[in-house]
Amino acid sequence: MFLLLMLLFLLLEYVCCNVEAKCLKGYNVALASYYVSTGLSLDDITHLMKSSDVSNSDDIISYNKDKIFNNNVFYFDKINVPFPCDCISDEFLGHVFVYSAAEGDTYDLIAKVEYVDLTTVELLRRFNSYGQNGIPKNAKVNVTVNCSCGNSQVSQDYGFFITYPLRPSNNLHDIASEDHLDA
Ligand SMILES: *[C@@H]1O[C@H](CO)[C@@H](O)[C@H](O)[C@H]1NC(C)=O
Ligand SMILES: *[C@@H]1O[C@H](CO)[C@@H](O)[C@H](O)[C@H]1NC(C)=O
Secondary structure, eight states: OHHHHHHHHHHHHIIIIIIIGGGOOOOSEEEEEEEOOTTOOHHHHHHHTOBTTBSSHHHHHTTOTTTOBTTBOOTTOEEEEEEEOEEETTTEEEEEEEEEOOTTOOHHHIIIIITTTSSOHHHHHHHOOOOTTOOOTTOEEEEEEEOOOOOTTSOGGGOOOEEOOOOTTOOHHHHHHHTTOOO
16 A cells, blocks of 8 residues: 555656746746846847847837836846746746847857846856857857746736846845836
8 A cells, every 4th residue: 555655756856847847838928037237228128139039129118108208228227138938948937038149259258248147158158159269250159048937826916027136235125126016
């Protein structure tokens, strides 16, 4: 009897968690919180965050009606950028953006400056083969940004989940009040 229960348990665990939980899909669209640093235009951001959900700046504007006026983004503000929430390597939810490298780009610059911490050097290393010799100019770089299918205990009324990189000065209360949410 014990053995039977044990077997059943193992089987259930295999069926429910090992296979499915890796890529439990919720929404197909996620939002990335993009922190706008000085000198970037909406066109630059559109170019970096291009995907099947963003083909031109209007696709970004429609999610930021209160933040973008006459195609101008405010510096030091965060805008929401929609992106497809795919299943990466059958393992986790995310999307791979393709970035065209500029002269002198490094994984560090791409993760921290171009993609404002939406990705990490670790993820860039994992999904790109460029090694010690650096990244050639105009090379295509796979930029993986995680997304979340959320938590079934959180009401769907909240809508999309946002991938929100924490900046050094952030705390839960600041984020909540910026986004008009309850901490
Ligand atoms: C980017 O990802 C694609 C698809 O997985 C892969 O074929 C390609 O080699 C990767 N690029 C680099 C530079 O490693
Ligand atoms: C993204 O997800 C992968 C797989 O779960 C994880 O290894 C990685 O640490 C995550 N990266 C970020 C920046 O959250």
